[in-house]
Amino acid sequence: MNPAMDQQTSKRPLSPQWDPWDPWHTRSTKGRYELTSVEFTVTHLCNLRCEHCAVGEMLTEVEAEPIPVEQLIRRLEEVDTLQTLSITGGEPVFNPKTVREIIRPLLRYARERGLYTQLNTNLTLPLSRYEGWVEDVDVLHISYNYRDASDFHRIAFARHKRDVSPAAAEKLFVQMVENAKTLSKAGVFVSAETFLSPFTVPHIESIHRDVASMGCLRHEIHPLYPSDFARDMELISLDEYRDAVRRLLKARVPDVWILFGTLPFYPCSSREEDVELWRDLHREEGVTVRHDPDGRNRLNVNIFTGDIIVTDFGDIPPLGNIRRDRLSDAFDRWLGHPVARRLHCYCPAARCTGPNVIVADTYYPETDFQKRKARISL
Numbered sequence: 262m263n264p265a266m267d268q269q270t271s272k273r274p275l276s277p278q279w280d281p282w283d284p285w286h287t288r289s290t291k292g293r294y295e296l297t298s299v300e301f302t303v304t305h306l307c308n309l310r311c312e313h314c315a316v317g318e319m320l321t322e323v324e325a326e327p328i329p330v331e332q333l334i335r336r337l338e339e340v341d342t343l344q345t346l347s348i349t350g351g352e353p354v355f356n357p358k359t360v361r362e363i364i365r366p367l368l369r370y371a372r373e374r375g376l377y378t379q380l381n382t383n384l385t386l387p388l389s390r391y392e393g394w395v396e397d398v399d400v401l402h403i404s405y406n407y408r409d410a411s412d413f414h415r416i417a418f419a420r421h422k423r424d425v426s427p428a429a430a431e432k433l434f435v436q437m438v439e440n441a442k443t444l445s446k447a448g449v450f451v452s453a454e455t456f457l458s459p460f461t462v463p464h465i466e467s468i469h470r471d472v473a474s475m476g477c478l479r480h481e482i483h484p485l486y487p488s489d490f491a492r493d494m495e496l497i498s499l500d501e502y503r504d505a506v507r508r509l510l511k512a513r514v515p516d517v518w519i520l521f522g523t524l525p526f527y528p529c530s531s532r533e534e535d536v537e538l539w540r541d542l543h544r545e546e547g548v549t550v551r552h553d554p555d556g557r558n559r560l561n562v563n564i565f566t567g568d569i570i571v572t573d574f575g576d577i578p579p580l581g582n583i584r585r586d587r588l589s590d591a592f593d594r595w596l597g598h599p600v601a602r603r604l605h606c607y608c609p610a611a612r613c614t615g616p617n618v619i620v621a622d623t624y625y626p627e628t629d630f631q632k633r634k635a636r637i638s639l
């Protein structure tokens with residue numbers, strides 16, 4: 262391990278002023294993107310089959326043999342710039358073996374190296390399954406797109422091969438809510454993500470209040486990514502999106518940090534209302550607009566195939582394989598990729614680093630962002 266990194270064990274607390282997953286920090290201070298984030302897909306098992314699942318087609322009933330965790334860590338050792346480590350699935354906590362042999366060693370390594378960590382979970386498993394290691398996670402990330410157990414039943418089992426009874430779904434929903442409350446009370450930073458869809462938009466205020474009442478410190482708001490299971494789901498228009506954001510700002514619970522991720526509005530827009538929204542979001546206390554980490558500071562690694570990809574949503578082929586490639590080499594390869602060149606525009610005075618690939622393809626298929634410039638300074 263890099264000795265300088267070894268000593269970097271005291272971490273600045275996460276806050277709207279300090280989000281180490283945001284590529285803005287490196288881009289604005291170093292004048293380039295650096296690989297500061299690695300995400301491991303550690304399982305394709307899951308007890309749910311959500312209608313919006315971005316890796317739904319990859320979910321399985323039987324798992325392949327993963328690459329040994331020591332080999333994963335050796336690749337992390339080569340990345341001097343690393344600051345954050347994310348763990349995703351499937352449901353990472355589903356199989357105790359995954360927790361024991363992959364997650365716990367990765368978290369231990371991250372703690373010793375002073376890395377920030379995030380684990381994406383549906384939080385529906387018994388609380389005991391999270392005990393003994395969850396305190397090493399900086400951000401416990403959940404999805405929350407429901408008003409109640411009946412919404413959860415419809416959404417979380419939409420693609421399930423077996424019929425799941427409303428009572429069984431309710432049990433999981435209650436478990437998730439209780440887990441979120443208990444872990445939040447115990448000091449775990451729980452961050453709930455809601456995507457804006459034709460279903461969630463009319464209820465966004467009450468969903469936000471429920472997120473706050475579970476004790477979540479952060480509410481993340483994202484577009485629905487039309488990929489994989491969600492490929493054919495209906496999307497909202499940009500007008501509906503903007504309106505939902507405005508309504509949420511009015512109704513927000515002040516102590517809850519709201520993070521807008523992959524926001525589909527930019528300060529180069531020809532529409533005054535988009536530019537105004539950008540300006541207002543940057544003025545609002547406790548609200549942040551996170552620049553897109555995918556390919557700007559983060560790569561994803563599938564621990565079964567070893568494939569290194571830029572995002573688990575897009576259709577961009579692997580940039581390399583962890584069995585033979587260094588992560589930083591794969592990242593450099595990506596920075597030279599035509600898609601990266603097309604979308605990595607940069608308007609520092611307006612604090613913008615350009616759009617996410619799926620959002621751009623969905624909402625701005627005809628726009629050449631390299632020909633645009635921000636119309637405002639912040």
Ligand code: SF4
Pocket residue numbers: 527528529530606607608611613614615616630631633634635636
């Ligand atoms: S960085 Fe790109 S998206 Fe952002 S304002 Fe500039 S041109 Fe537009």
